[in-house]
Amino acid sequence: MTVIRDETKGKAFVVDDTAKGDRLDAYIAAQMPPHVSRSRVKDIVKQGGVSVNGVPCTSPNYRLKQNDMLNMVIPEPEEATPEPENNPLDIFFEDSHLLILNKPAGMVVHPAVGHWSGTLVNALLYHCGDSLSGIGGVRRPGIVHRLDKDTSGLLVVAKTEQTHNGLTKLFMDHGRTGSLKRAYTALVWGRPHSGSGTIDAPLARSSNNRKKRAVVKQGNPEAKHAVTHFKVLSELGKNPDETSLASLVECQLETGRTHQIRVHMSHIGHPLIGDQDYGKHFQTKENALPDETRKVVADFKRQALHAAVLAFDHPVTGKHLAFEAPLPDDFRRLISSFEYKNPGF
Secondary structure, three states, X not given: OEEEEXXXXXXXXXXXXXXXXXXXXXXXXXXXXXXXXXXXXXXXXXXXXXXXXXXXXXXXXXXXXXXXXXXXXXXXXXXXXXXXXXXOOOEEEEOOOEEEEEEOOOOOOOOEOOEOOOOHHHHHHHHHHHHOOEEOOEEOOEEOOOXXXXXXXXXXXXXXXXXXXXXXXXXXXXXXXXXXXXXXXEEEXXXXXXXXXXXXXXXXXXXXXXXXXXXXXXXXXXXXXXXXXEEEXXXXXXXXXXXXXXXXXXXXXXXXXOOHHHHHHHHOOOOEOOOOXXXXXXXXXXXXXXXXXXXXXXXXXXXXXXXXXXXXXXXXXXXXXXXXOOOOHHHHHHHXXXXXXXXXX
C-alpha cells in the first residue's frame, strides 16, 4: 500500500498486490488511526465518500484490485438533531474523555418518538458543549450502553471517538476477559430456591408483543444468547407459610440483551416488583400484602431495578475507575415498607 496523499479531511491510496481481494471498508479501516472504526469507514463509503479510480463507490464489500486508486473524503461532523437542554445531571466522574453519571428513573436516554426532549442526550449536549468530538460523524455524546427509562443507576458516556471505541470493546466483552464490572440491584417477588445461580436462556422479541422480549427455544432463528448471574442479598418479610415476601437480589450480566434481567427473573418465577411488562401475573401477591405495604408497592410505578456498580479500566489513561450508586429514595421506601410492616424479618 502506498499513501499518495494524506490531508486533514481526506486520504488517497494505491492498492498493491498484497491487498488484492480485500474488502474496501476493511482495507481503508486498517490504514486509519485507531480511533476511526471500521463501522465509521463503512458509513463513509455508503454515503459516497470513497471513490475507486475516480468513480464513487458506495459498496463497502467491493473487492480490491491491484493498482486501484482509492480516494476518501472525511466529512465534517454534522450537528446533532437533539437540542441542548439545561437539565441537572448527577455526575460521579468526568474528564476530557468520558463521564460517569447516575441516571434517575424516568429519564429516557435517547430522543425518540414521544420523547424528543428531556432526555439524557439533551442534557449531555448542554453540559458538554464544545468538548464533544464528532463521534460517528455527529457531534453527540457516545452512549455505549443504555438503561431503560424506568431503571436508575450508573451509566458511562464517551466524549471522543477514541474513548467510544475503547468502551464499546469493553462492553461487548461484558467483563468475561476485560476489566468491566457491572452489578444491578433488584427487588423481586419471593425468594429464588437457591441463594445464587445462573440463568442461561436465549431471548427474542415476544411473538405476542414486539416491544417486549421473551425466553425462546434455542432453535428460534431470532434467539440471542443471554446469561444472567444472580445472588440473594437479603430476604424481606414473611408469608404465613414462612416463605419470603420479597428478596433483594444482585444481578450481573454476561450478555447485554434488552430487558434481560427483567425477563430472566420473571422466567424463573421471581419478577421484579413494579414491573408492569413482565410481572403483572404477580398481582395477587400485591393484593395479599398488609395495607400500608400494598399502598407503597401500588405507588411504585416502575420496575425495582438499579444499576448500582460500575467499574472498568479507563480506555485512554488506563486508570481503574470504580463507582457505586446508592439506591434512590423511592427504592429505599419500597424496601422499608416490607421491613417495617413485617417486624419478624
